[in-house]
Structure formats: structure tokens, C-alpha cells
Amino acid sequence: MKTKITVLAALIILSVSILGAQNWTLKGDVNFTATQNAYSNNWAGTENGSITWVAGSNMSAEKQLSPLFFNINTLKLAFGQTHQQKERTDILGNTESYWAHPEKSTDKIDAEALMKMTMQTFVNPFMGLRAESQFLDMSDPSLTRIINPIKFTESAGITRNFIQRGNELWTARFGAAFRQNLNRDVLVSVLPEERELQTTVDGGLEFVSEYKNVFAPSNVSYSNKLQIYQALFNSRSDEYQHEEWKSPDLNWEHTLGLKLIGALSLNLYLQLLYEKEQVAELQFKETMGLGFSYNLF
Numbered sequence: 529m530k531t532k533i534t535v536l537a538a539l540i541i542l543s544v545s546i547l548g549a550q551n552w553t554l555k556g557d558v559n560f561t562a563t564q565n566a567y568s569n570n571w572a573g574t575e576n577g578s579i580t581w582v583a584g585s586n587m588s589a590e591k592q593l594s595p596l597f598f599n600i601n602t603l604k605l606a607f608g609q610t611h612q613q614k615e616r617t618d619i620l621g622n623t624e625s626y627w628a629h630p631e632k633s634t635d636k637i638d639a640e641a642l643m644k645m646t647m648q649t650f651v652n653p654f655m656g657l658r659a660e661s662q663f664l665d666m667s668d669p670s671l672t673r674i675i676n677p678i679k680f681t682e683s684a685g686i687t688r689n690f691i692q693r694g695n696e697l698w699t700a701r702f703g704a705a706f707r708q709n710l711n712r713d714v715l716v717s718v719l720p721e722e723r724e725l726q727t728t729v730d731g732g733l734e735f736v737s738e739y740k741n742v743f744a745p746s747n748v749s750y751s752n753k754l755q756i757y758q759a760l761f762n763s764r765s766d767e768y769q770h771e772e773w774k775s776p777d778l779n780w781e782h783t784l785g786l787k788l789i790g791a792l793s794l795n796l797y798l799q800l801l802y803e804k805e806q807v808a809e810l811q812f813k814e815t816m817g818l819g820f821s822y823n824l825f
Contacts, residue, residue, distance in 0.1 A: 556587035561819030582608030608634035705734035747787035
């Protein structure tokens with residue numbers, strides 16, 4: 529537990545140092561996307577109105593600390609809800625519409641720090657530290673937990689920039705990775721109610737590929753990030769009946785943005801996710817909408 533607190537403190541110190549540092553290359557934006565549909569009371573069908581909104585921010589800070597070391601820090605935040613209109617019938621048989629309690633549709637906290645050695649060789653060594661979580665954990669109906677669970681990843685290996693010209697960048701890295709997943713206040717007994725901190729530790733090999741480009745003068749931006757992780761050991765391996773932890777994890781994210789007029793933009797987000805420990809099938813997520821995007825730096 530002390531190790532996890534130390535890692536979290538290091539992330540906080542790193543964030544504060546970035547905000548107060550000088551001569552950093554800073555990039556950042558905030559965005560808001562919303563979709564809405566509505567139907568009249570006499571609409572022939574079972575459709576209901578809904579409102580979906582997503583707010584997010586992407587920030588990065590880069591600096592050549594010395595001729596040998598290059599530091600990259602990124603922070604990605606996103607949160608959104610869906611408000612669904614439903615119908616209910618009273619005791620007299622009258623039907624009325626109402627708005628149900630909003631449901632979470634997007635929730636993401638992703639902070640990463642990379643230290644690369646610029647040795648002017650075909651590949652360069654790197655070390656990385658990453659923390660992933662969500663703002664609200666609502667998996668337990670009796671307790672909403674804030675910023676839970678938290679997954680820490682420490683990685684080290686080799687990296688290479690395959691394309692680096694203008695606004696276009698394609699970089700990839702491969703190495704060893706160790707992960708710690710902290711899940712707070714897990715319900716282990718109902719009567720009497722008992723909760724505990726559960727920690728899962730695993731280690732293996734990780735491959736990460738990132739591509740981003742801004743196509744001028746059309747104001748179209750595109751980025752994708754592919755992550756593949758193969759665990760070699762797991763501290764809770766005896767709890768899996770079919771050894772699901774041995775299957776590789778895949779996370780492939782695509783983001784496409786088109787600036788229309790001023791801060792008005794059309795945004796498309798696509799994610800393919802495969803984690804057999806959670807769901808034994810490929811998961812798919814897509815978000816598209818018209819929204820506002822503002823560059824901070």
C-alpha cells in the first residue's frame with residue numbers, strides 16, 4: 529500500500545511541476561459534445577427522447593530535459609451522461625413521460641509520463657509510468673466510490689519514432705510492464721457488511737503504437753492509439769477457472785475531429801476493447817456528435 533501511495537504522490541508532484549515549469553511545449557484542449565432527440569406525445573412508435581453529453585480534456589507537456597533525456601507527459605479526462613425519457617402508467621391507466629435518473633456513458637482518467645533517451649540510434653530506451661481510473665465507480669449499487677479502481681503501470685523497453693514531420697507523428701514502443709490494480713471498499717460480506725481493499729498484481733510484455741496528424745488546411749485531426757498487453761504472471765491466477773488472465777489485452781482508440789466554424793467541431797470517437805478477464809468478447813464503443821472544442825495552448 530505504501531508503494532501505491534508513493535506512486536500517486538509522484539504523479540501529483542509531476543503534475544504540479546509541469547504547471548510551474550518553463551520552456552515546456554504545452555498542448556491542451558477542452559471539448560464538449562452533445563446529442564439530443566425528442567418525440568411528440570402522439571408519436572406512433574416506442575421511441576423516447578434522450579440527451580447525451582460528454583465533456584473532455586486532452587493535455588500534454590513535452591521537454592528536452594538534456595541532450596540525452598526527453599520527457600513527455602499526457603493527461604486525458606472525459607465524463608459524460610445519458611438522460612433517457614421513459615413512460616409510466618398510473619393507477620387510472622394514464623400514461624405520462626418522465627426523465628429517468630441520468631446514467632453514466634463516459635468516464636475516463638488517464639495520466640502518463642514517459643522518459644525517453646535520445647541516443648540517436650535505431651531504437652532508444654524508455655521508462656514509463658501510467659495511472660488509469662474513472663471519476664465515479666457505480667458498479668456497487670450500495671456504494672458509489674470516487675476515483676476507483678486505480679490501475680498503475682510501470683514499463684521499460686525500447687521505442688522508435690517512425691514518422692516525425694510537421695504535425696504528423698507515428699511512434700511505437702515495446703517492453704516489459706508491471707501493473708497494479710487497486711479496488712477499494714470491495715464488498716466481501718453483506719451481514720455483517722465487510723469491505724476490503726483488493727490488489728491485483730501482474731506483469732508481462734506491452735506494445736504501444738501511437739499516430740496523430742493534423743491535415744491542413746482542412747482542419748481535420750486524426751489520432752489512434754493501439755495497446756497490446758500479454759500477461760506472464762498474475763497474483764490472483766488461482767481464482768480464474770479458465771485462466772482468462774493469460775489472454776492478451778487489446779485497446780485500440782481512434783479519434784477524428786473536424787473543425788467547422790470557430791470553436792464548433794464534429795467529433796468521432798471509436799474504441800475496440802478486448803479484456804477476457806472482464807468480457808470474453810470484443811467490445812465496441814462509438815461516440816459521434818457536434819460540439820465545441822477550445823485550444824488552451
